[in-house]
Amino acid sequence: MAFVIEQQFNEAQYHYxxxxxxxxxxxxxxIPAVTIAVEDWFLIRLTPGVPPRICGFTxxxxxxxxxxxxxxxxxxxPERVERLKKAxxxxxxxxETDTVTMRFEQEQPAYYxxxxxxxxxxxxxxxxxxxxxxxxHYMQNGVVSMERLVESMLDALFAPAGSPxxxxxxxxxxxxxxxxLPKLLAAAA
Amino acid sequence: MRIQAxxxxxxxxxxxxxxxxxxxxxxxxxxxxxxxxxxxxxxxxVFRSKRDQETRIYVKVFAGIEISGSVFTQMPLLVxxxxxxxxxxxxxxxxxxxxxxxxxxxxx
Numbered sequence: 001m002a003f004v005i006e007q008q009f010n011e012a013q014y015h016y017x018x019x020x021x022x023x024x025x026x027x028x029x030x031i032p033a034v035t036i037a038v039e040d041w042f043l044i045r046l047t048p049g050v051p052p053r054i055c056g057f058t059x060x061x062x063x064x065x066x067x068x069x070x071x072x073x074x075x076x077x078p079e080r081v082e083r084l085k086k087a088x089x090x091x092x093x094x095x096e097t098d099t100v101t102m103r104f105e106q107e108q109p110a111y112y113x114x115x116x117x118x119x120x121x122x123x124x125x126x127x128x129x130x131x132x133x134x135x136x137h138y139m140q141n142g143v144v145s146m147e148r149l150v151e152s153m154l155d156a157l158f159a160p161a162g163s164p165x166x167x168x169x170x171x172x173x174x175x176x177x178x179x180x181l182p183k184l185l186a187a188a189a
Numbered sequence: 190m191r192i193q194a195x196x197x198x199x200x201x202x203x204x205x206x207x208x209x210x211x212x213x214x215x216x217x218x219x220x221x222x223x224x225x226x227x228x229x230x231x232x233x234x235v236f237r238s239k240r241d242q243e244t245r246i247y248v249k250v251f252a253g254i255e256i257s258g259s260v261f262t263q264m265p266l267l268v269x270x271x272x273x274x275x276x277x278x279x280x281x282x283x284x285x286x287x288x289x290x291x292x293x294x295x296x297x
Binding site for chain 1 (some may be wrong): 192206211213214215216217231236238239240241242246256257258259261264268271276278279281282283284285286287288290291
């Protein structure tokens, strides 16, 4: 059953609870939702409907955790303001190829680089920037692949400074660019 | 309000914090303040946050939780408490988790 889910992020609101050190991000006014916890500090808020819609994120202990994030991953993150205004996440599944693709940016000429078994990074042909990824054999291995991908990114995020380069570093950095980390930090300042 | 938690501490659930921070941002909790208190008093387990040793997470599963017209037969409620000050930081109804919580601290 093929599907496409497109999520726009152009109505982001930020509220930082200084006392609790919790950063709440909502796309539009906060609405009732359930959460998927990537880890217990990083919550994705979803509306209960079908298909579910991402309506926000919650970061518990945001400032405290930010101090632990590998500084080289966030150093000199480009602002790319215009691109971020149009930031969107598009998830599509093709039952013909049993493949899930997720893109941070508009579809464009690209090539695929193997990240791990059944996981491929999508890189823009023009400049090599990571613009998304795809998971093959999704019905059989999709959940495991997604968990492996997320775990790699989280491990990269919190690895000790000076850790040797890892394939997850580039993907993690690309993801950070698209969630506008500088703006999140400004909200919590 | 001060609540005797199952694992020992007296935890503060400040009314202003509850309304202006937690419910304002997680509005699905508005009618479930009693569940948050129950989760603190009789959790299924208490865990440390995976990345923050100063945050404890009280977990309890509830039946019949209604969110935006959907009724969930089994829905875990997670209540976050900052140890420094022993106050409720936030809470949420969790439909899924990709990585496990940190170390379980209660029951030991």
